[in-house]
Amino acid sequence: MNSICILRLSAIGDVTHVVPVVLSLQEQLPDAKITWVIGKIEAKLIGDLPGVEFIVFDKKSGWKGYLELRRILRDRQFDALLHMQVALRANLAAAMIPARIKVGYDRDRSKDLHGLFINRRIAPAVRQHVRDCLASFLEPLGLEPAPPRWTIPLSDGDHAFARKQLAEDRKNLVISPCASHTLRNWPAERYARLADHAAGEHGMKVILVGSPAPFEVEYCAAIEEVMEEPAHNICGKDTLKQLAALLYHTDLVVAPDTGPAHIASAMGTDVLGLFAASNPDRSGPYNSLQWCVNRYPEALEKFTGQTLDQARWGAKAEFEGAMKMVTVNDATDMLDRWIAEKDRDLATESTEGHGNKKT
Numbered sequence: 001m002n003s004i005c006i007l008r009l010s011a012i013g014d015v016t017h018v019v020p021v022v023l024s025l026q027e028q029l030p031d032a033k034i035t036w037v038i039g040k041i042e043a044k045l046i047g048d049l050p051g052v053e054f055i056v057f058d059k060k061s062g063w064k065g066y067l068e069l070r071r072i073l074r075d076r077q078f079d080a081l082l083h084m085q086v087a088l089r090a091n092l093a094a095a096m097i098p099a100r101i102k103v104g105y106d107r108d109r110s111k112d113l114h115g116l117f118i119n120r121r122i123a124p125a126v127r128q129h130v131r132d133c134l135a136s137f138l139e140p141l142g143l144e145p146a147p148p149r150w151t152i153p154l155s156d157g158d159h160a161f162a163r164k165q166l167a168e169d170r171k172n173l174v175i176s177p178c179a180s181h182t183l184r185n186w187p188a189e190r191y192a193r194l195a196d197h198a199a200g201e202h203g204m205k206v207i208l209v210g211s212p213a214p215f216e217v218e219y220c221a222a223i224e225e226v227m228e229e230p231a232h233n234i235c236g237k238d239t240l241k242q243l244a245a246l247l248y249h250t251d252l253v254v255a256p257d258t259g260p261a262h263i264a265s266a267m268g269t270d271v272l273g274l275f276a277a278s279n280p281d282r283s284g285p286y287n288s289l290q291w292c293v294n295r296y297p298e299a300l301e302k303f304t305g306q307t308l309d310q311a312r313w314g315a316k317a318e319f320e321g322a323m324k325m326v327t328v329n330d331a332t333d334m335l336d337r338w339i340a341e342k343d344r345d346l347a348t349e350s351t352e353g354h355g356n357k358k359t
Contacts, residue, residue: 004032004081004082006036007083008037008082009042011180012262013261020135024146025146029143038054039056044239045240049153057069059089069097080102104121108124129282129283148287152266159245166205171339173253175206175223177254177256183277185219188226193328206227207233207234208220212235247264251342252271253270256277257275270291276296276323277318282313293326295325300317303317303322304317
């Protein structure tokens with residue numbers, strides 16, 4: 001294997017899960033050239049990953065994007081393509097990538113004619129997290145699956161921006177309230193009550209983050225307006241890199257099933273996940289599943305009539321009212337548990353003389 005192409009265009013969380021695959025490839029095949037066909041927004045986060053050639057595919061460009069991809073790769077021949085996305089748009093992009101071996105999903109996880117664009121499949125797996133699924137794409141090449149290890153390059157300026165937002169004398173809580181699917185969003189007034197509990201009961205500084213999209217700006221403003229305690233609202237005022245740095249330096253992140261939750265987990269920061277519309281065991285923050293409020297089983301049964309054992313793995317419960325099954329008490333109780341454990345850890349570290357990653 002001298003040249004390997006990765007095709008994963010989106011979304012932010014899934015792209016974050018591909019980073020361990022790249023790092024593992026670089027270790028197992030140090031002489032192989034790695035090319036990654038990636039989405040425009042996603043490239044802003046990890047498009048400077050060392051040792052990788054990035055080809056940005058803009059899905060908004062329509063057929064021009066496919067023709068441009070074919071032009072760029074016309075005289076190339078890869079030993080292998082890791083076709084990590086089953087959407088029709090990605091399948092069409094895969095047709096433009098010349099490769100001897102094309103690895104794709106097993107039959108149960110294929111859709112949109114995915115099987116027509118591959119000639120090898122990953123092994124079927126029962127109840128597998130998305131990260132572990134993507135890690136297994138190395139196995140059909142005779143390699144070991146990628147371990148959960150991340151690197152996201154950040155500049156000194158990104159870290160400086162992050163530190164400027166954070167309090168030095170107390171714990172910091174970043175709330176990233178908006179998912180790409182609005183039915184995964186928790187009500188704004190409930191975020192406000194959780195934020196007030198964090199600030200009032202635990203003295204935490206609350207920071208609201210989100211993209212410049214008008215809906216997210218309005219959502220963060222609605223949370224801030226209902227809160228009784230002050231909040232530091234920087235929604236729409238940071239870049240993806242600055243956000244990643246902020247998620248690294250903060251103490252805790254609160255989020256639904258959304259990209260920043262996965263970035264925070266990749267950066268080694270705990271995430272208090274809020275789940276009912278989707279299954280955290282499949283798509284939750286990989287290193288923080290123990291801190292997820294999980295009302296997915298109840299929501300699935302209420303809105304679909306199916307239990308976890310009956311439903312297809314990955315089935316969504318994205319229905320109006322599903323996220324309201326996560327109560328404020330669910331979230332505040334989980335926050336209290338997290339605070340208690342971190343205080344115990346801090347006391348142990350102080351006794352034993354250990355530091356931590358935030359210093």
